[in-house]
Amino acid sequence: MHILETLAPVDAPQGSAVALGFFDGVHLGHRTVLQSAVDYAAANGLTPAAFTFLLPPGNALKGGRIFSVEEKRRRIAALGVREYQEAPFADFCALSPEDFVRRVLVECFSARAVFCGDNFTFGAKAAGDVKLLHTLCTPLGIRVCVVEMAKYKGETVSSTRIRAALEAGELDEVNAMLGQPYAIDWPVTHGKGIGASRLGTPTINQNYPQGALQPCCGVYLTRICIGGQWYPSATGLGRRPTVDGVDAPITCETYVPGFSGNVYGTRPRLEFHQYLCPVRKFRSLEELHNLICDAAEKSCAYFSQHRA
Numbered sequence: 001m002h003i004l005e006t007l008a009p010v011d012a013p014q015g016s017a018v019a020l021g022f023f024d025g026v027h028l029g030h031r032t033v034l035q036s037a038v039d040y041a042a043a044n045g046l047t048p049a050a051f052t053f054l055l056p057p058g059n060a061l062k063g064g065r066i067f068s069v070e071e072k073r074r075r076i077a078a079l080g081v082r083e084y085q086e087a088p089f090a091d092f093c094a095l096s097p098e099d100f101v102r103r104v105l106v107e108c109f110s111a112r113a114v115f116c117g118d119n120f121t122f123g124a125k126a127a128g129d130v131k132l133l134h135t136l137c138t139p140l141g142i143r144v145c146v147v148e149m150a151k152y153k154g155e156t157v158s159s160t161r162i163r164a165a166l167e168a169g170e171l172d173e174v175n176a177m178l179g180q181p182y183a184i185d186w187p188v189t190h191g192k193g194i195g196a197s198r199l200g201t202p203t204i205n206q207n208y209p210q211g212a213l214q215p216c217c218g219v220y221l222t223r224i225c226i227g228g229q230w231y232p233s234a235t236g237l238g239r240r241p242t243v244d245g246v247d248a249p250i251t252c253e254t255y256v257p258g259f260s261g262n263v264y265g266t267r268p269r270l271e272f273h274q275y276l277c278p279v280r281k282f283r284s285l286e287e288l289h290n291l292i293c294d295a296a297e298k299s300c301a302y303f304s305q306h307r308a
């Protein structure tokens with residue numbers, strides 16, 4: 001997938017079929033939009049493309065980010081999008097709906113067809129809706145394809161709903177709506193070294209950056225990809241009441257049984273598969289050690305049954 005980080009013409013000599021949206025989570029609905037554009041492009045000799053955008057970290061327009069920029073790109077690339085435009089929000093947010101169609105769809109994408117869901121809005125202050133998109137695109141020979149809204153348990157899937165489920169610790173619901181396990185890939189940082197020196201369970205620390213949505217604190221069964229290999233693992237996300245004060249920062253730490261190696265500075269992918277229990281204050285480090293080993297055993301058992 002070719003990534004353009006500015007509002008500039010993409011490589012689409014025969015024109016493109018473009019999926020439109022922010023796509024945080026690349027959830028079931030987003031997948032339908034993106035896949036429809038890819039399929040339409042293949043059937044009509046067009047370039048499969050997506051238009052999305054970057055919001056500054058503190059921007060609350062879309063809530064906390066479900067995925068890193070890289071994770072979102074990875075999932076969209078896997079669907080077959082070839083030209084991916086990720087413009088800074090500030091570069092186009094003041095455009096009127098008419099100017100959005102001209103500057104973005106015509107001048108950047110040479111769009112022949114655009115794909116979105118029923119709730120898609122565009123242009124300054126989200127003034128344009130699907131009806132206006134039809135009105136503006138049809139005379140220009142751009143086909144507007146509105147996909148059916150994806151539902152889960154009878155209700156529309158949305159990034160907002162997935163954020164709420166993540167915060168509530170409803171990981172099964174989250175993963176069902178995403179269509180793939182929730183995952184992070186934050187850089188590995190140094191912890192206090194207690195895990196390796198005093199607990200016998202060294203951990204990989206991947207703390208959430210500003211602007212990222214932090215899921216419900218707790219202990220999770222996870223798997224982690226290091227050097228191209230997946231390992232069952234157990235992750236503690238929370239304040240570590242056993243070793244830290246109550247107002248210490250939240251950390252995200254993963255114990256990978258059987259793994260030893262230096263991963264500082266790398267960005268391993270960590271997939272969350274099951275919520276196990278809340279984080280607790282233990283009376284001794286031994287009890288904490290037992291919890292971590294027990295969670296790791298459960299993870300190994302889980303992945304020996306569920307080949308992902």
Ligand SMILES: Cc1cc2nc3c(=O)[nH]c(=O)nc-3n(C[C@H](O)[C@H](O)[C@H](O)COP(=O)(O)O)c2cc1C
Nearest residue numbers: 191192193194195234235236240241242255279280
């Ligand atoms: C699977 C797992 C579960 C954890 N659960 C808890 C917990 O319930 N209570 C707690 O105080 N700390 C918990 N932790 C965090 C540990 O306190 C932390 O990993 C340990 O102190 C090592 O910290 P370090 O990275 O600074 O060396 C957990 C860690 C893991 C990996």
Ligand SMILES: Nc1ncnc2c1ncn2[C@@H]1O[C@H](COP(=O)(O)OP(=O)(O)OP(=O)(O)O)[C@@H](O)[C@H]1O
Nearest residue numbers: 020021022023029116117120149150157158159160
């Ligand atoms: N459930 C869904 N089914 C089909 N398409 C959807 C669905 N949800 C969103 N879309 C479409 O996917 C594209 C990206 O949408 P957007 O990123 O705004 O997602 P969202 O899930 O509605 O997010 P939020 O909850 O943050 O508003 C848009 O074209 C939108 O219309």
